Amino acid sequence: MSHPGRQLPPFQDLLRRRGVRALTRRLDRELVNRLAREILAQEREFLGRGRGLAARYGSDEPDRATLSRHLEDRLTREVDRLLRPKLKTVVNATGVLLHTNLGRALLSGTAREELARIAAHPVALEIDLDTGQRGSRNDKVARWLRLLTGAEDALAVNNGAGALWLTVHGLGRRRRAVISRGEQVAIGGSFRMPELLRTTGAVITEVGTTNKTTLADYAAVVREGDLVLKVHPSNYRVEGFTEECSLKSLGELCRERGAILVFDAGSGCLVPLGKKGLRGEMTISEALRAGSQVVTFSGDKLLGGPQAGLVVGQRQWIQRLSRHPMMRALRLDKLILGTLEATLRDYGRPGRRPPLPLFDTLDLSLAQLRRRAQALAERIEPHLPSGWQLRWGKEEGMIGGGSYAQQAVATVGLRIRGPVEHSAERLHVALRRGDPAVLTRIARGEILIDLRTPQEEDLAVIADRIVHLLEMEERNT
Numbered sequence: 172m173s174h175p176g177r178q179l180p181p182f183q184d185l186l187r188r189r190g191v192r193a194l195t196r197r198l199d200r201e202l203v204n205r206l207a208r209e210i211l212a213q214e215r216e217f218l219g220r221g222r223g224l225a226a227r228y229g230s231d232e233p234d235r236a237t238l239s240r241h242l243e244d245r246l247t248r249e250v251d252r253l254l255r256p257k258l259k260t261v262v263n264a265t266g267v268l269l270h271t272n273l274g275r276a277l278l279s280g281t282a283r284e285e286l287a288r289i290a291a292h293p294v295a296l297e298i299d300l301d302t303g304q305r306g307s308r309n310d311k312v313a314r315w316l317r318l319l320t321g322a323e324d325a326l327a328v329n330n331g332a333g334a335l336w337l338t339v340h341g342l343g344r345r346r347r348a349v350i351s352r353g354e355q356v357a358i359g360g361s362f363r364m365p366e367l368l369r370t371t372g373a374v375i376t377e378v379g380t381t382n383k384t385t386l387a388d389y390a391a392v393v394r395e396g397d398l399v400l401k402v403h404p405s406n407y408r409v410e411g412f413t414e415e416c417s418l419k420s421l422g423e424l425c426r427e428r429g430a431i432l433v434f435d436a437g438s439g440c441l442v443p444l445g446k447k448g449l450r451g452e453m454t455i456s457e458a459l460r461a462g463s464q465v466v467t468f469s470g471d472k473l474l475g476g477p478q479a480g481l482v483v484g485q486r487q488w489i490q491r492l493s494r495h496p497m498m499r500a501l502r503l504d505k506l507i508l509g510t511l512e513a514t515l516r517d518y519g520r521p522g523r524r525p526p527l528p529l530f531d532t533l534d535l536s537l538a539q540l541r542r543r544a545q546a547l548a549e550r551i552e553p554h555l556p557s558g559w560q561l562r563w564g565k566e567e568g569m570i571g572g573g574s575y576a577q578q579a580v581a582t583v584g585l586r587i588r589g590p591v592e593h594s595a596e597r598l599h600v601a602l603r604r605g606d607p608a609v610l611t612r613i614a615r616g617e618i619l620i621d622l623r624t625p626q627e628e629d630l631a632v633i634a635d636r637i638v639h640l641l642e643m644e645e646r647n648t
Contacts, residue, residue, distance in 0.1 A: 190247060281517055296505050312515065389424055
């Protein structure tokens, strides 16, 4: 009995098909050939596992033409998928302002213009144009960070985890690194604080308990030369019978004992957001004044810039980190440096607040959001199939990105409920799979469309996509 994989059309037969030849007008011929070989190998492997042709192709005896069409269709879909950008445009109607899975903060107009300029021209990345000598790529960003935070010095690397790792490795290797058990957090994906710290070469010393760590717990172990690490809990909170040592008290203890206090601030809040109803997030300047000798934080959360890890603090420690051998591996490229500098420049502009998309979104009043909801409802309601219901009202969103984890952001949402169970979920999935993708939430059997997180130009897209899908639903019932 012949091997089932041998019943597939030969490689050359597949390449001679008209549809496959047409693919070479969209993609280099050699790449099409490689994709074709990959697909044939996958099909042979599947058939070689003992699964017959009928199980694979839905026919007891598929002929050569059926097999060839199947392979051509697979190859065409693979080319389509390859040529489609991975970073597909998404409409954020989730109610999460800094959505990690959607790239967190949107860049300001200034930063977007700078990105286009830098991408199109050679730039003075590491040359001093006055002297003609090699210069520092970090100096301008460092200067802005010093001015905006009051730090003695600053540097930038590729992300927040990189900033923390560099700091602990550069300042704490072969030293004791003292950390509260309640701050050994796991934050999204595979980021786990204990695992990161173990790779730094520091001798990890945990103090306190999960829910209570007092100043006395630190005082019992901290001694001269230790690195004391305080970590922002991000999206993790312990409530009830809890106690936490303040950063100010810890700063005083470290100053008395001759220890180095490092604060991983996480979200990178440069300006207070109390006027927007958000409280409890310490600004970077406040963290430095409280006694932190080094503060690490992210660039793409509350700061509102691109992904970056920022380190500010006392000059002696920042200078040591800037000479660390891993700085070259962690350094920023010209595109991120340029957009980061442009974002920091926005903070330096006169006015009540920086002109950043995050703050524009937070500034939207409930009255404005209600007008958005009403306009969207008026566009969708005439197209609701029988049994579908629509309503809108006040909802709760969130900042996201591990910032203000327990504080809701007042918003307005539009809710749509279908006539049977899972109707709304099917609409939710269809919106996510569209182009552009529209991301919503499912809440209590209803699809929830938040009106704060979409941009103004997204509202027409949301309406058109929902109307189109509801009309399809009505035709199919």
